[in-house]
Amino acid sequence: MSAAAPPGGAAIALAKRVAERALWTRVRLQRALAAPTTHPAGVPPTDVLRSRAEWERAVAECRRLRLPLHHDRPKNWDALGAVATILSRLGTDASVLDAGSARYSSVLPWLRLFGLTDLVGNNLEFGVDVRRDGVLFRYGDITGTDFPDGRFDAVTCMSVIEHGVPLEPFLAESARIIRPGGLLVVSTDYDQDPPDTSGRTAYGAPVHIFSPVEIKEFVAVAERHRLRLLGELALEHAERPVHWKRVGVDYTFIRLAFVRA
Numbered sequence: 409m410s411a412a413a414p415p416g417g418a419a420i421a422l423a424k425r426v427a428e429r430a431l432w433t434r435v436r437l438q439r440a441l442a443a444p445t446t447h448p449a450g451v452p453p454t455d456v457l458r459s460r461a462e463w464e465r466a467v468a469e470c471r472r473l474r475l476p477l478h479h480d481r482p483k484n485w486d487a488l489g490a491v492a493t494i495l496s497r498l499g500t501d502a503s504v505l506d507a508g509s510a511r512y513s514s515v516l517p518w519l520r521l522f523g524l525t526d527l528v529g530n531n532l533e534f535g536v537d538v539r540r541d542g543v544l545f546r547y548g549d550i551t552g553t554d555f556p557d558g559r560f561d562a563v564t565c566m567s568v569i570e571h572g573v574p575l576e577p578f579l580a581e582s583a584r585i586i587r588p589g590g591l592l593v594v595s596t597d598y599d600q601d602p603p604d605t606s607g608r609t610a611y612g613a614p615v616h617i618f619s620p621v622e623i624k625e626f627v628a629v630a631e632r633h634r635l636r637l638l639g640e641l642a643l644e645h646a647e648r649p650v651h652w653k654r655v656g657v658d659y660t661f662i663r664l665a666f667v668r669a
Contacts, residue, residue: 436541439520448488450496454639455662456644456661457663463649466484484514485661486595490566505529505559506565510529510533511538517540528560529545529546530549530553531547531548532548551573553581561590562593570596570618579626580633582633588668595663596618598618598643605617610655618662620643
């Protein structure tokens with residue numbers, strides 16, 4: 409099956425490739441010379457980004473741990489939360505799939521720096537299999553993979569489901585490939601009172617920011633697929649600390665962690 413065309417055109421695809429190479433070169437060298445010696449500070453497994461100060465603290469924690477920062481600074485908040493949850497609950501022997509991954513995004517390189525070795529990213533954009541410092545990136549649809557049942561200890565899916573992903577098939581497939589007791593960690597665009605995004609598109613789909621009602625429905629569907637929410641679902645936030653310049657909207661992020669029953 410052929411890979412999807414890269415979003416943004418050839419110039420953006422080239423810039424992403426350069427960023428990817430630089431990131432994985434750093435990871436390889438840092439693992440050899442100065443890998444992190446402590447894990448991230450504990451965070452709630454399920455949480456809402458409530459203020460700019462919160463993502464700034466996440467950036468500071470990444471710097472303390474010498475993790476390569478995501479260029480979009482607020483995204484360090486959800487990635488660090490996912491990594492911290494996996495490390496605290498599953499340890500460094502966990503096998504992890506980053507569903508809808510990009511080869512330049514943060515979760516897999518950070519997990520690699522903490523010593524994890526069984527790491528996979530899949531995406532419809534990928535063509536032939538590529539390895540970066542032992543991490544496998546391969547073509548794949550997150551709503552229907554070819555992995556065996558219970559293949560992974562954890563699946564992460566960061567800032568992906570808002571881009572037109574069919575939610576029930578995604579949750580059903582995640583539950584199938586996560587072992588009992590394993591984790592699903594999802595982040596997505598969210599707002600307690602979503603701004604109007606009519607007529608705005610990104611990555612080939614309408615811009616969508618999840619509402620409280622939609623998040624509660626997502627959690628209910630997850631429960632039907634043996635994925636139980638970890639932590640409290642507190643949906644209020646005082647600020648809109650995320651600005652998406654490309655489409656001109658302000659909102660926030662939510663991170664949801666589930667354990668597979």
